[in-house]
Amino acid sequence: MATLPLPTDAPATRRLLDAYRAEQAAKRIRTLIFAAATLAACLLAAWMGEVDLGTFAENFHKFPNYILSITPQLRWATLGEDVTEWYWGWKRWGRLLIDTVLIAYAGTLLGFVGGLMLCFTASANLTARRWLVLGARRLLEIQRSVPELVYALIFVVAFGLGPFPGMLAIAIHTTGALGKLFAEVNENIDLKPVDGMYASGASWFQAMRFAVVPQVLSNYVSYTLLRFEINVRGAAVLGFVGAGGIGQDLLSAIRQFYLPDVSAILLMIVVTVAVIDIATERLRHALIGLDTRT
Numbered sequence: 001m002a003t004l005p006l007p008t009d010a011p012a013t014r015r016l017l018d019a020y021r022a023e024q025a026a027k028r029i030r031t032l033i034f035a036a037a038t039l040a041a042c043l044l045a046a047w048m049g050e051v052d053l054g055t056f057a058e059n060f061h062k063f064p065n066y067i068l069s070i071t072p073q074l075r076w077a078t079l080g081e082d083v084t085e086w087y088w089g090w091k092r093w094g095r096l097l098i099d100t101v102l103i104a105y106a107g108t109l110l111g112f113v114g115g116l117m118l119c120f121t122a123s124a125n126l127t128a129r130r131w132l133v134l135g136a137r138r139l140l141e142i143q144r145s146v147p148e149l150v151y152a153l154i155f156v157v158a159f160g161l162g163p164f165p166g167m168l169a170i171a172i173h174t175t176g177a178l179g180k181l182f183a184e185v186n187e188n189i190d191l192k193p194v195d196g197m198y199a200s201g202a203s204w205f206q207a208m209r210f211a212v213v214p215q216v217l218s219n220y221v222s223y224t225l226l227r228f229e230i231n232v233r234g235a236a237v238l239g240f241v242g243a244g245g246i247g248q249d250l251l252s253a254i255r256q257f258y259l260p261d262v263s264a265i266l267l268m269i270v271v272t273v274a275v276i277d278i279a280t281e282r283l284r285h286a287l288i289g290l291d292t293r294t
Helices: 011-048 053-059 062-070 076-086 090-119 130-145 148-159 163-186 192-199 204-241 247-255 259-288
Strands: none
Touching: 062 259, 076 259, 090 130, 090 163, 090 204, 090 247, 090 259, 130 163, 148 163, 148 204, 163 204, 192 204, 204 247, 204 259, 247 259
């Protein structure tokens, strides 16, 4: 059955059309304002970063040329000798790479403990005192807002060269990052088990332990494993300031133009991070019961 069109000159229809056109016009204005603000921010960032497209185009060829220069000359006829010459320092680099992984592991472990201790206090739905929530959140912000490299520089001055300053730098930054992630997970839980624990006379610590942690533990582990992978890459850079690991040898090779050494060390770091990524992915899937055979 065909429906008759509404008369466009009816007062009610006219008011609806006017409201629709006004809303569309307002939406277009908001879109234009957002686009203009984004463009202005990009131009300001380009100005502050001294972006010069002419200089970029003029010197862009240096980047692929550098990549080609650090690539070793491997010939099929002498492949064994070439690889041996390329990885002449594999024993030293291997030990330093293990140090890098251990620095990341220890820093991640301490960061996990620190984030776990602060995340419940930083959760607005779990802590009644507002000032305590704000204080915990500000502390986490301070810890993660300063880059690990800056922390490492401070700790190198305080404790000297070696892995210890690097581990402390990663631990503090990881505490801030994981504490925020854990707190966000806490704020999405079902509060009924928590209320039930309080109703049965449980303390705050008991409610967190038996009502909150079982709901969020898998997320805690997943975020921690992801952070460990990130920290392995970060620990490799901390060696630039003398905070242990393979970064110091990488920086030395770059400064002295030992180009094959640069590519050899970078390849070892890439392979290590890839192996850790695969291992942590399988571990996360095993913890959440996801089939990893596909």
